[in-house]
Amino acid sequence: MERPLADRIRPKEIKDIIGQEHILGEGKILNRIISSGFTPNMIFYGPSGVGKTTLAYIIAEMTNKRFHKLNATTDSTKDIKEVINEINTFMGYKGILLYIDEIHHFPKRTQQILLEFMENGQITLIGSTTENPYFYVFKAILSRATVIEFKPLENRDILLGLERAIDILRGEYTHKTIDFEREALEIISNGSQGDLRRAINVLELMIKTSSKNEVTINKELASQLTQNNFTYDRDGDKHYDIISAFQKSIRGSDPDAALLYLAMLVKAGDLSTIIRRLLVIAAEDIGLAYPQGIAIVKACTDAALQLGFPEAQIPLAEAVILLATAPKSNSAVMGIGSALDALNNYNIGDIPIHLRDGHYKGAKDLGRMEGYKYPHDYPHHYVKQQYMPNSLSNKKFYIPGNNKYEDSIEKYWLEIKNKSK
CATH class of the missing domain: 1.10.3710.10 (DNA polymerase III clamp loader subunits, C-terminal domain)
Incomplete structure (x- = not known):
């Protein structure tokens, strides 16, 4: 069975890692940890496809530790115990590096099993999570681990990764001529939302599904394969980050940014969140500077409820522009806060x-x-x-x-x- 391209081109050395300069650059936290030869317990926090698993592999290789990878969505307590049983065997005598992908999916009791072995250094844990570890990872694990935050890759990083992937594919598919339009790679990059694995998977799909011996990665096909790539989880970090940015942009009187975050919520179909947040903003941030604002917003949100999507986006946009461009006052929220105090x-x-x-x-x-x-x-x-x-x-x-x-x-x-x- 052929491994996915994203796995086949996985970097083997730190110098080949794409992006994450804020943690891998000279003197940065992860660079210092790797250079020291001492590997603490760590939680890698960040979106998918940005190098968390790759770095765990490389760290295990550099420290000569026995590497085990588990996934909290499919593995269980039994799998952790099997890793623990290796501690006093020949295979585990140099130490074990246990990488648990999506560690936040393990229940508290399962995470607790690791504590004793993390404490005495018999197991080095690297957990990865796409959710905020301070909300989802057991506090006792966090107190014994260093949290390292990974960021979505920038477009220039994705483009570099795509060009590397094309070079590898040219070597593998010698019977095909593979060419590309720069604009097509930019479309794939934009559509990947900072996830290199997703971008590479699109690229591989384009090449593998072509019956021609001369393949051109063009912008038309790239556009088809990267539509609707915006991801949104109503219970995850991104939900709260978007609504936070939404309110802060309106409070900061930036209608353009506010419309962008509204578009994200609209695309997610999250009408109830939009309505609740707009009514809060009208009272909290505009308040008595424009007292009619809340009445107009209520009319716009009622209209949105009656219309439903997609037409609901029009009165919602009207409410957002009104609030973002209105004068601001927080005297009401400060007043009630002071009274409660x-x-x-x-x-x-x-x-x-x-x-x-x-x-x-x-x-x-x-x-x-x-x-x-x-x-x-x-x-x-x-x-x-x-x-x-x-x-x-x-x-x-x-x-x-x-x-x-x-x-x-x-x-x-x-x-x-x-x-x-």
Whole structure:
């Protein structure tokens, strides 16, 4: 059975690894670890197809350790115990490097089995995960391991990998002439979303499925094979990263970036997340700088719910552009946050007696509402009286934002309150 091309061209030395300069460059963390000859327990965290497994193979080779690879989606506790049984045998006398792909899929109990052997150095663990290890990997494992984050490869790295793959394929398929259009490789690179393995698999498919002896990797075929390559997991890191970037872009008044992240959520069909986030943003980030914003956003999101995709994307885009270009104020979220903080940190005491409910028999005997002044009986519907509990009588929770609407409201009330003195 022929191994996949991505496996056949896997680098054998560190110098042949593509990308990851932030960890493999001179003086960077993984470069220092490899150069030292000391291999700690590590968690490789990052997307698929960026070199995590390859580096684990190379590290095992350089340290002369017995290499075992398990996959947490298909292997079990029994497989881990079989590796452990090798510790005191001839095969494992130089030490064992255990690589567990997608380690976050192992339940906590299975991960715990490794702790004793990691602690005494009989097993060096390298776990890899596409999910944030601080959420998904057992804390005791994390405390004994160094987390190394891998990044998606850049287009120039993918292009380099594709050119290397073509050179290897030319050597393997000597009966074929393999040529390529540079634009086609760029299309494959863009469609791979930073995953070199995915790009190489597309390339291999194009060549293997061609019945001609003269194969040209052209942009038309490349476009067909790289459509719909955007990946999205509603329960994974990428989901939370996208909605975080979505809100931050609107808060930062960048409609173009906001539309890009909206497009990601639209392509994923995640209507409920979009609607919830837009309503939150309208209140949290735009707030009183443009009070009508939340009403308009509610109308747009209601329209989106009625329309459904694909038409829903139009009112959603309208809401995003409106919020991104609107003036900003976080006075509401800061105000309620400050009030909640007061509840946690102060003895609030009683509500002033003149504000308490007096609409029941006997309330008057208890002094309820005594001395209350009805604002509508006074000029401008305002009269000065105490509303705060005594312990917080001088406390301010609402600080007006620096925007046209809140400035005008602040000036209005300063004038009214000055007149009532």
